[in-house]
Amino acid sequence: xxxxxxxxxxxxxxxxxxxxxxxxxxxxxxxxxxxxxxxxxxxxxxxxxxxxxxxxxxxxxxxxxxxxxxxxxxxxxxxxxxxxxxxxxxxxxxxxxxxxxxxxxxxxxxxxxxxxxxxxxxxxxxxxxxxxxxxxxxxxxxxxxxxxxxxxxxxxxxxxxxxxxxxxxxxxxxxxxxxxxxxxxxxxxxxxxxxxxxxxxxxxxxxxxxxxxxxxxxxxxxxxxxxxxxxxxxxxxxxxxxxxxxxxxxxxxxxxxxxxxxxxxxxxxxxxxxxxxxxxxxxxxxxxxxxxxxxxxxxxxxxxxxxxxxxxxxxxxxxxxxxxxxxxxxxxxxxxxxxxxxxxxxxxxxxxxxxxxxxxxxxxxxxxxxxxxxxxxxxxxxxxxxxxxxxxxxxxxxxxxxxxxxxxxxxxxxxxxxxxxxxxxxxxxxxxxxxxxxxxxxxxxxxxxxxxxxxxxxxxxxxxxxxxxxxxxxxxxxxxxxxxxxxxxxxxxxxxxxxxxxxxxxx
Amino acid sequence: xxxxxxxxxxxxxxxxxxxxxxxxxxxxxxxxxxxxxxxxxxxxxxxxxxxxxxxxxxxxxxxxxxxxxxxxxxxxxxxxxxxxxxxxxxxxxxxxxxxxxxxxxxxxxxxxxxxxxxxxxxxxxxxxxxxxxxxxxxxxxxxxxxxxxxxxxxxxxxxxxxxx
Numbered sequence: 251x252x253x254x255x256x257x258x259x260x261x262x263x264x265x266x267x268x269x270x271x272x273x274x275x276x277x278x279x280x281x282x283x284x285x286x287x288x289x290x291x292x293x294x295x296x297x298x299x300x301x302x303x304x305x306x307x308x309x310x311x312x313x314x315x316x317x318x319x320x321x322x323x324x325x326x327x328x329x330x331x332x333x334x335x336x337x338x339x340x341x342x343x344x345x346x347x348x349x350x351x352x353x354x355x356x357x358x359x360x361x362x363x364x365x366x367x368x369x370x371x372x373x374x375x376x377x378x379x380x381x382x383x384x385x386x387x388x389x390x391x392x393x394x395x396x397x398x399x400x401x402x403x404x405x406x407x408x409x410x411x412x413x414x415x416x417x418x419x420x421x422x423x424x425x426x427x428x429x430x431x432x433x434x435x436x437x438x439x440x441x442x443x444x445x446x447x448x449x450x451x452x453x454x455x456x457x458x459x460x461x462x463x464x465x466x467x468x469x470x471x472x473x474x475x476x477x478x479x480x481x482x483x484x485x486x487x488x489x490x491x492x493x494x495x496x497x498x499x500x501x502x503x504x505x506x507x508x509x510x511x512x513x514x515x516x517x518x519x520x521x522x523x524x525x526x527x528x529x530x531x532x533x534x535x536x537x538x539x540x541x542x543x544x545x546x547x548x549x550x551x552x553x554x555x556x557x558x559x560x561x562x563x564x565x566x567x568x569x570x571x572x573x574x575x576x577x578x579x580x581x582x583x584x585x586x587x588x589x590x591x592x593x594x595x596x597x598x599x600x601x602x603x604x605x606x607x608x609x610x611x612x613x614x615x616x617x618x619x620x621x622x623x624x625x626x627x628x629x630x631x632x633x634x635x636x637x638x639x640x641x642x643x644x645x646x647x648x649x650x651x652x653x654x655x656x657x658x659x660x661x662x663x664x665x666x667x668x669x670x671x672x673x674x675x676x677x678x679x680x681x682x683x684x685x686x687x688x689x690x691x692x693x694x695x696x697x698x699x700x701x702x703x704x705x706x707x708x709x710x711x712x713x714x715x716x717x718x719x720x721x722x723x724x725x726x727x728x729x730x731x732x733x734x735x736x737x738x739x740x741x742x743x744x745x746x747x748x749x750x751x752x753x754x755x756x757x
Numbered sequence: 758x759x760x761x762x763x764x765x766x767x768x769x770x771x772x773x774x775x776x777x778x779x780x781x782x783x784x785x786x787x788x789x790x791x792x793x794x795x796x797x798x799x800x801x802x803x804x805x806x807x808x809x810x811x812x813x814x815x816x817x818x819x820x821x822x823x824x825x826x827x828x829x830x831x832x833x834x835x836x837x838x839x840x841x842x843x844x845x846x847x848x849x850x851x852x853x854x855x856x857x858x859x860x861x862x863x864x865x866x867x868x869x870x871x872x873x874x875x876x877x878x879x880x881x882x883x884x885x886x887x888x889x890x891x892x893x894x895x896x897x898x899x900x901x902x903x904x905x906x907x908x909x910x911x912x913x914x915x916x917x918x919x920x921x
Contacts, residue, residue: 699855699856699858699885701856702855703848703851704851704852705850706851721885724889725888725889726888735762738763738764739762748842749856751842752767752844753765755762756761
């Protein structure tokens with residue numbers, strides 16, 4: 251070691267550079283070993299007829315040891331050369347071996363600090379920290395510390411999100427907005443995931459039985475059990491089984507995701523903790539909040555419930571290890587609870603208590619026409635093909651006309667019923683959606699422009715579609731098919747002064 | 758403001774050369790489409806009738822479109838920049854009005870394709886922090902476009918904050 255490098259390494263510690271937690275190496279090694287073991291077991295069983303078990307087990311163990319050793323070594327190098335520090339101005343992450351990388355985020359720009367810990371990391375007392383600026387684009391918008399000690403992670407979250415020390419310190423463990431009520435679990439099975447989970451279970455059974463070369467036997471067993479039933483009966487039994495599995499799966503998923511759910515205010519920011527195996531702590535800085543959305547998917551709505559999503563700037567990272575959309579801050583819960591939580595989060599009861607104005611009848615007729623045209627197109631195509639090719643399609647044509655017309659009309663009416671808009675003291679409200687009804691309450695000061703569109707048909711019917719643009723979420727919230735005059739008054743009143751210079755009296 | 762209101766058109770039209778520019782673009786796509794179908798018809802004898810039919814239909818729609826759309830579009834496309842906001846109207850059958858306050862503008866760019874250069878035209882793109890797309894003013898004379906960008910850049914530089 252030269253004098254210079256000693257000086258440099260001392261300077262490095264003096265400047266407050268810290269390392270990630272070394273136990274990450276163990277976590278990585280065990281993860282790789284676990285995954286490989288999961289792959290190896292079915293293969294060993296599959297080839298058991300041709301290769302003696304002891305031989306394949308020895309080979310597999312050797313392979314796993316080598317692979318996880320390599321993974322551990324790679325992770326060790328990553329750990330060895332990665333350092334981070336938090337200064338008064340910036341959060342910096344540095345990787346310095348072969349390829350030198352430095353990532354740095356100004357502290358005043360930090361808008362989110364999210365902690366996640368998978369079961370293995372929890373066993374080792376670690377957590378991953380994702381520090382984000384809430385900027386939409388660019389990889390320089392966030393720094394990920396993967397992983398640090400759990401206590402350090404909590405400390406970082408608290409320090410980085412605290413603004414104006416002393417001046418604005420509210421209650422440190424601030425007021426609670428909502429905690430898990432186990433009765434909410436009854437809404438979990440009434441969602442689209444239930445049939446999907448059921449189907450996935452069937453797929454898994456077939457796949458696993460193939461690994462073990464038992465597929466034929468599985469089919470035999472099923473046939474033996476329900477041998478007396480007709481094909482239709484068998485299908486019914488299997489469907490019921492799928493539903494039961496789906497329900498159990500959705501309940502399990504609910505527990506994994508929402509166990510120990512708690513939403514609270516801390517230093518004025520929103521903090522949500524949840525998770526059974528993988529725990530998550532998500533923090534939203536108040537300045538990023540632009541509103542909330544109360545969402546009622548069809549099944550959940552029929553049960554009188556709704557979930558709540560937040561509208562915040564720069565929350566686009568859905569991937570990573572966040573399986574769920576981090577926007578949801580309340581799972582499906584009774585409507586009144588959802589409304590209270592939404593109002594609490596916004597700090598304005600009016601935002602969810604204000605009734606919305608319905609849209610003109612012309613909007614309904616538009617939807618009815620769309621519905622009929624789409625059915626007509628399908629029927630016409632089927633009929634034309636049937637006329638050219640086979641009579642079966644002709645029958646299919648009239649059957650779909652009879653079945654689909656009422657469905658399409660129902661959806662049209664449903665879509666019309668769900669339209670609405672309104673103004674609360676600090677928020678503008680818009681409601682829309684087929685199936686899932688969404689009611690967005692968007693902060694009026696968070697609207698950064700208007701887009702107004704009209705098609706020839708809308709102009710004839712005196713309707714327009716407004717979009718309030720915002721820097722949050724998907725960028726714009728729509729008010730569909732509102733009366734042209736009413737809509738312009740609404741937009742003008744919502745954000746005073748913006749639209750006024752471009753309006754003129756119509757007479 | 759009480760009573761019946763409507764949006765007034767933005768003050769400025771785009772450059773009249775834009776009409777010829779739009780017509781040229783459409784003419785090019787018509788010619789390319791016709792050439793492809795024509796060559797195919799020449800080469801593939803069994804499908805000749807159908808290919809020529811397709812060619813006929815394409816031209817029957819394409820040629821009136823080439824004439825009507827640009828003229829109509831020219832009447833619709835307008836823009837205006839006030840002290841406080843940028844205001845545009847675009848489209849032809851489907852029309853779109855966009856308003857963005859000056860204080861929320863993040864970047865201003867100009868772009869000029871090869872064909873636009875031939876007509877001495879530029880388009881100006883004004884972005885805000887919204888993910889729902891920028892405001893675009895197409896078919897400006899490029900001196901006008903340059904002045905506009907300069908003015909908008911000055912204003913946005915004077916704004917502090919991240920315009921979200």
